[in-house]
Amino acid sequence: MRYSELFLPTGREVPSDAELVSHQLMIRAGMMRKLTSGIYSYLPLGYRVIRKVEQIVREEMNRAGAQEVFLPMVQPAELWQESGRWIHYGKELLRLRDRHDREYCLGPTHEEVITDLVRNEIKTYRQLPRNLYQIQTKFRDEIRPRFGVMRCREFGMKDAYSFDPDEAGAEVSYRKMFDAYNRIFxxxxxxxxxxxxxxxxxxxxxxxxxxxxxxxGEDAICFCNACQYAANLEKAELAKPEAELPAGSALLLEEVHTPGVQTIEEVCGYLHVRPEEVVKTLIFAADGEPVAVLIRGDREVNEVKVRNYLGCDALELASDDMIFKVTRSPRGFAGAIGIKARIIADYSLIGASAVVMGANREDYHLSHVNPGRDFKVENYADLCVIRRSDPCPRCGGKISFARGIEVGHVFKLGTKYSKAMKALYLDRNGREQTMVMGCYGIGIGRTVAAAIEQNHDADGIVWPLPLAPYPVIITPVNVNEKPLLETAEKIYLSLVEKGVDVLLDDRDERAGVKFKDADLIGIPFRVTIGPKKLSEGKVEIRYRRSGEVKTLTVSEVEAFLMERISEKCEV
RNA sequence: CGGGGCGUAGCGCAGUCCGGUAGCGCACCUGCUUUGGGAGCAGGAUGUCGCAGGUUCAAAUCCUGCCGCCCCGACCA
Structure with a gap:
């Protein structure tokens, strides 16, 4: 490609509305432009990178035995009503009506469509397993699109769906995808x-x-330094502590006056106790029903764990109204004794005794509370957010924390959709069985953005070779000097001949401008053709990542680059 | 949806408090010079000042309503 003909508007200035480096650079490097909130147009350079990612994804999905399909983006409401998600999915699902007033939605994901397709066409175990995937534009009406392509409303995604006759088969399919994802990234x-x-x-x-x-990255993760355990923070388990026998404090329950003292911090200060000696009582509305969650004062409740434990759809902290209804006191004085709600407790309270807790009475707390003696807990469970001082739940080793960008997600779905939508088949014995499903997503645009987050410097993007829109750019420093341009053309044509995607910077620009642009758009190899070296029959090859420069004769260039590019070596 | 901010040339911004013919830098066009890390000089073009009402002799500026965008929070395969 000749740069002079390329639609590539680069910019020197950092766009004011872009916060993330990847967002700034994708705009500055002329990869994309925003149309409206959370919706972007991709320009030639950006689209090229997207296609590189897509191609890698395709190759590895095919290699793993999946087959590419292409499913509708506009989907009828009936399908979503059948799966239950028409109600459940919420406002992220963009709904629309056609001229006949029939209801549709824009697909944020395609479980319903694929399940419908498969249930209509697959009838026997002989046709299983199957894994179908597509690369499609999805639409999710995000509350707050941000970070450029990282969290937007319209985005490209690869989604795959596996159908197996049983759990064991589904496990195999899941494993295949897990391995394919490792290869892809x-x-x-x-x-x-x-x-x-x-x-x-x-x-x-x-x-x-x-x-x-x-x-x-938007996600916090933790991982063990000793074993393979790694988890999203919202998932990370805590080991169940050794059940100590309650010290069984003989001290009697005592009500203490604590005017205006509400937070754990205030309670500790006022009563001269440590947070570990206080019980925090959080009241949640779980699908509208009050639930009291007890946890040690120094720990935080993990709402995802609570939701999963309760098996509820909606979970939020209770309103003041609900708090008053179950504790007959205002917010800040809730406790377990006499509360009108289910009571569950975090593992951190196992063996607790003589603790401080809200009295369910305004301006009062209780001390010397003994769980078991003074109130009953429905169950103890892991409901806590993991923290640095906690041991690895698998091996007891030390854990570390980091942040990450979620670029792929693999799920074992089980029979959630196949049951609801009757995706059934006849087994060997002629018995009707429910298919077992898995689904597997990769955010294409997000992968591109993540690559930039991880590969950039002060001058711009530093593409990993496999994602580079062009692996090579040829830069004659002055196109008005015939020998420079002619040599550039010669090398350009020889590489094009070999099937290499080369960019020839044939613009009548100053060398500095060309260098800056080449760095900004992150091309891994730059062939610089200048008068001094050329008079000796030589040109320079510069590595974008290291800045290292090699001087070669013109005749050596092609072989040198072909070798680097085919090796896919890191530069 | 709650809190905060912004909307003026393609981009980045000043001007708004205190109403009086709309400006700066970059980019763009022309010419000359320059030519290995975003050139210099000279000249030039570019605006429904987010939209709609209102106040006023006069509105980018004051008032009302709306729209859009960004940040924080809540939310989120």
């Missing part, structure tokens, strides 16, 4: 890590997220 040249994850509203029993490591 490795081939993209990314530093990533699969972590155990919560399966969220998509449902299902088991899932992993693929996280690209980046401080700017």
């Amino acid at each position: 490795t081939r993209c040249g990314l530093n990533f890590r699969p972590v155990e994850a919560d399966s969220g509203s998509i449902g299902g029993s088991y899932s992993h997220e693929f996280m690209v490591m980046a401080d700017s």
